[in-house]
Amino acid sequence: MPELPEVETVKRGLSPTMEGAVMQRVELRRPDLRFPLPRDFVARLTGRQIIGLARRAKYLLIDLDDGTTVVAHLGMSGSFRIEEGERSDRPGDFHHARSKDEKHDHVIFHLEQAQGRGVARVIYNDPRRFGFMDLALRNDLDAYPAFRELGPEPLGNALHAAYLAGRFSGKQQPLKTALLDQKVIAGLGNIYVCEALWRSHLSPKRAAATLVTATGRPKKELQSLTEAIRAVIADAIEAGGSSLRDHIQTDGTLGYFQHSFCVYDREGEACRTPGCGGRVERIVQGGRSSFYCHHCQK
Known part of the structure; x- marks a missing residue:
């Protein structure tokens, strides 16, 4: 999709x-x-x-x-x-x-x-x-039914670490699943969740609550994740999307963000984190493929 x-x-x-x-x-x-x-x-x-x-x-x-x-x-x-x-x-x-x-x-x-x-x-x-x-x-x-319970836009001012801390506090569901919930962040999908988790060195299997302190404040890891989400979406928009095949923009140029995927659809390839040495793995969470490096994503 x-x-x-x-x-x-x-x-x-x-x-x-x-x-x-x-x-x-x-x-x-x-x-x-x-x-x-x-x-x-x-x-x-x-x-x-x-x-x-x-x-x-x-x-x-x-x-x-x-x-x-x-x-x-x-x-x-x-x-x-x-x-x-x-x-x-x-x-x-x-x-x-x-x-x-x-x-x-x-x-x-x-x-x-x-x-x-x-x-x-x-x-x-x-x-x-x-x-x-x-x-x-x-x-x-x-x-409108589809918009009634949507969360904030990934690039909007309403998305910040303190907001996510409030949504993640006490939640033991996997981080990947929590981020795909459209009530938490509107429009964030599988590809860019995988990429944002890799950029912030967080495992998709990690419990969402572990990014929040006992007093409900965001840990540094959650701040890093928030910044990674905003950055990966902005980079993809600037590049014009994620086509791997033959789709063109109205000026006839191809989008090239797909060539910047670091984990998505790269199962078995070397992790691109400098000095990591791990390889990208694929697991299934909630019926969707998650791509990550278990060596550097904790």
Whole structure:
């Protein structure tokens, strides 16, 4: 599933085409994705101007001029494609390959771009149809079911060591599991949890409570972890995502953060911590693969 940096890359890639554009026509090639599309989806979008794009956790938000927001999730295989004349770009770089097969094009936004830049099509493609689109009111987004209990964003000011100490205090669950809880940190996924734990030299099996003092204050290790989370997400966004295959950004360049993975998907390789001498191992926690070096991650 695309993680936060990939969705942020998609948002940034779509923004130049979509922001300020008017939806002349919305084409649905099926009535549902993971869930049925709203019955009034086409009627509520047709003729509306897009005033901005945003992101919450792993969700893309398309804000319209009447206060409506399109809430979109890419699921396991969803992607957007921009077509302008003969030009076709797919914003966002993903670890797993995305479809190029037009038979999986399910939703097409026909746009009149801002400032007289002509028409464009933004196409949602999703072979497995695990993604979805829904409509909500912008002023009520905090109450939207998917957002109601989400934790703070990894790069926001609300994420700090003292906050995590409050969430981890007394919890004996593994650190990896605690960090994947979207109620603790919004949008943090498997790839970047593995990388952040490696950067802070913490084992994914370690109990979350061990990073908190008896008085509830964060230990230095928790401060290091908090900084590592922020840094790894920022680095991935700057690099444009985590594609290992053929996904390109709207300017045609590949994202290269995948070449900076130090443990994720590197089972059996030498640990990149200077002087460590250990090797990356893979274990399964909660049905997901965890990659770490037991020699330097304690």
